[in-house]
Amino acid sequence: MxxxxxxxxxxxxxxxxxxxxxxxxxxxxxxxxxxxxxxxxxxxxxxxxxxxxxxxxxxxxxxxxxxxxxxxxxxxxxxxxxxxxxxxxxxxxxxxxxxxxVNIGADLEIIKEKTLKLAPRYMDVSHLENLSESDQLTKATVVWGIKESVFKIKNEIGISFKDDIFESEFNLSDKKCSVELRFNTSERFNIIFDFIENYVFVCAFSSAPIGFASDENKQ
CATH class of the missing domain: 3.90.470.20 (4'-phosphopantetheinyl transferase domain)
Structure with a gap:
C-alpha cells in the first residue's frame, strides 16, 4: 500500500x-x-x-x-x-x-488489554478513575505513548516512566497535554496525540506549543 x-x-x-x-x-x-x-x-x-x-x-x-x-x-x-x-x-x-x-519524540501503540493491566507499573492510575473500561484502556495507551515519546527525546539511561515522567490531567477529547520530566533537573514538554484505526499516535515536543494544522489522506 x-x-x-x-x-x-x-x-x-x-x-x-x-x-x-x-x-x-x-x-x-x-x-x-x-x-x-x-x-x-x-x-x-x-x-x-x-x-x-x-x-x-x-x-x-x-x-x-x-x-x-x-x-x-x-x-x-x-x-x-x-x-x-x-x-x-x-x-x-x-x-x-x-x-x-525541533527536537521531537514520537510513538505508535496498538490499543491492547495488556497495556491497561500493566498501567500501575508506569502511571498514576488515579488518572483512569471515573472512565469506562474502554476509555481506561485507551487512556492508558496514550499515557504509555506519552512516556515513550518523552524518553525518545531525552534518551537517558535511568529514567523511570512512573517516577520521573508526570503527565498533566487530560481528557481523551483534548488530544493534547503537557508533561514534566523530573530527572536531574525539571523539564516540560508539549504533547499531542491522535488515533489511527486501533492505534494511538503520540508526539512530544521539547518546546513551542503546537496543534494539528492539517491532515492529508492519501489512498
Whole structure:
C-alpha cells in the first residue's frame, strides 16, 4: 500500500504514516539499503519487525530522504544528515516517522488489554478513575505513548516512566497535554496525540506549543 496519510502538525513538523500490507519481498525490492542497515535487517528474527524496518525506509523516500540520509548515535537515537530531527515508530501493521526542525519524540501503540493491566507499573492510575473500561484502556495507551515519546527525546539511561515522567490531567477529547520530566533537573514538554484505526499516535515536543494544522489522506 502507498503512503496512507500525512499530518502537518505545524509549520516545521510533519508526520508520515504507512499501513503495511506488502510482503517482505515487495518491500525489500523497493528500497535501497546501506550495508549497515542490510546487516541489521538480516539480524531481525521477526518478519513483522523486518517489514516495519523496511516500511520506515519507504516513508523516508516519501519525505525526500533515503536510508543513506539516516544514521543512529551511540544511544540508538535516529538522526538525519541534514540536521533535521526525526523520530521513528512502528507497531504491527503501521509505521510512522516524524520530521521536524525541533527536537521531537514520537510513538505508535496498538490499543491492547495488556497495556491497561500493566498501567500501575508506569502511571498514576488515579488518572483512569471515573472512565469506562474502554476509555481506561485507551487512556492508558496514550499515557504509555506519552512516556515513550518523552524518553525518545531525552534518551537517558535511568529514567523511570512512573517516577520521573508526570503527565498533566487530560481528557481523551483534548488530544493534547503537557508533561514534566523530573530527572536531574525539571523539564516540560508539549504533547499531542491522535488515533489511527486501533492505534494511538503520540508526539512530544521539547518546546513551542503546537496543534494539528492539517491532515492529508492519501489512498
Amino acid at each position: 502507498p503512503l496512507l496519510k500525512t499530518i502537518t502538525l505545524n509549520d516545521f513538523t510533519k508526520v508520515f504514516v504507512w499501513k503495511i500490507t506488502e510482503s517482505f519481498e515487495e518491500l525489500f525490492r523497493s528500497v535501497a539499503l546501506k550495508d549497515i542497515s542490510l546487516a541489521r535487517l538480516e539480524g531481525m528474527k521477526s518478519e513483522s519487525h523486518q517489514n516495519g524496518f523496511l516500511s520506515v525506509r519507504k516513508l523516508l523516500a516519501e519525505a525526500g530522504y533515503s536510508d543513506f540520509d539516516l544514521y543512529y548515535d551511540a544511544y540508538g537515537k535516529p538522526h538525519l544528515e541534514d540536521g533535521k530531527h526525526i523520530s521513528i515508530s512502528h507497531s504491527h501493521g503501521f509505521s510512522v516517522i516524524v520530521i521536524s526542525n
